[in-house]
Amino acid sequence: MAQLGYARVSTRDQDPTRQHDDLAAVGCDRVWTDAGVSGTTTSRPQLDALLDYARDGDTIVVTELSRLGRTVRQLVVLVDDLGARGIGVRSLTQAIDTTPGQGGGIGTLLLSLFAALAQLEREVLVDRTMSDLAAARARGRVGGRPTVLPPDKLAAAHALLAAGTPKTEVAAALGVSRSTVYRAIERERVAMTAGVR
Structure with missing residues (x-):
């Protein structure tokens, strides 16, 4: 049952030292670091290596959930996949821990609530956008880039x-x-x- 740290910085100019210090302070046995990798990038080599290395009973520790993914949907899918393998996720900043026996149920519930709220926000945004486009069309305006060929x-x-x-x-x-x-x-x-x- 190891605590495995993961740190990520979006650009090579950024310094992951603070993340490393925070992960070491909570007793992470080992830390994987992706540098110059955006959270929206699907391929994160060190995260992939960590996910291959982690075993049942381990906990992946991050300073904040955004290190694992930019969207709530990405996080929920990742946490669900890890949970099915018996691997927990702990965020130091958000104080969320999905590790079984460490309040894992509450951590998973919080992530599910975040996902539901994010889904609701997306649906409201889509509905609002569609209503605005319909209103614009009713006034004779059409959205989009103007044609190059008048x-x-x-x-x-x-x-x-x-x-x-x-x-x-x-x-x-x-x-x-x-x-x-x-x-x-x-x-x-x-x-x-x-x-x-």
Whole structure:
């Protein structure tokens, strides 16, 4: 039953010494450190090595939960996977410990509550965004990046294509990429099919 420390800094300029000191102070037997690795990065070599090394009864200790992952969903999935292997997770800053026999049930409950709140926040954000987009469309506004091919250039593209000019040459003549011409024509076709101009 070992306490295994994990430290992570996002850039190579940052110093993980404080994390190492805090992990050593609580009695971590060994510390794995990822340097220059963002929390959103899926591949964290030292964390992967730690996860391979950890055994049933061990506890992975971090100074704060954000060292293990940037999103609550990442954390919950990781903690669930570790819990199924009999491995606990302890955060020093948040005072959460999922280790069986060390208040593990309460720690897991807290993480689950965080996950539920994060999910609710995501759903509210999506609903709000969709409502705002619908209101904008009702006022005749369409979101997104403005088209690179305004109506006059699109009309010129149609005229050149109707004359048999290859799309690559049409794009060069208009000063845009060939994919821009394809997208503009496709967007116009979809809009016409939907009855919108």
